[in-house]
Amino acid sequence: MKRYDNLFFDFDGTIMDTSEGIFRSFDYALESFGMEKPGPEVYKTLIGPPLIDSFRNAFGFNEEKARLGVKRYREFYAPKGLYMVSVYEGLESSLSALAESGRNLYVATSKPEIFARELLDKHNLLKYFKMAGGSDTDEKRVKKQDIIRYVMEKCGIASGENCLMIGDRKYDAEGASKAGMDCLGVAWGFAEPGELTESGCIAVAETPDSLPSVIKSLESGS
Incomplete structure (x- = not known):
């Protein structure tokens, strides 16, 4: 029977709903360039990939302008947007149960590490990781694969064999695959319909409080 001893969690859309702060930070950045704001449906697709890639790919910025876009984004995000978050209901109880079962929990996020640690600490979740x-x-x-490997x-951790990535976007599944580990998708984040199964997730957890039972089911092969 396989056992996932090491669990790697994505952050945005997996541990916390960070959408309000992210959307408003994009608004701020695009307004500074005199651009129209595309709104939540577009912004939702930008949660997950590296921020600089979002400015390049979604808005057609060149490298220099994309870096300036990131800078403008963080002018709002660092003092204000960062704190516009909520922990998904049932998530903490799952973290506690998984840690108590003897597993090692980690966060692997494209969010800057200093921001992720600050939010985890502020919401009393850092102790689980x-x-x-x-x-x-x-x-x-x-x-994502570089962050997982980091x-x-x-x-x-020498091998991804007994590791499981847990995340809400295709970038989590793709990064996990490149790092040699399986990925469990979560349905409460920002994925498009069908995205998680199409990107290679071995299963999808429907609710945060179901994580322990879903992982046990994967381990038993049921």
């Missing part, structure tokens, strides 16, 4: 790893603020470590290296 062996490490909260994220991107660096100079945008050099931003791809956490693995820091924590002495």
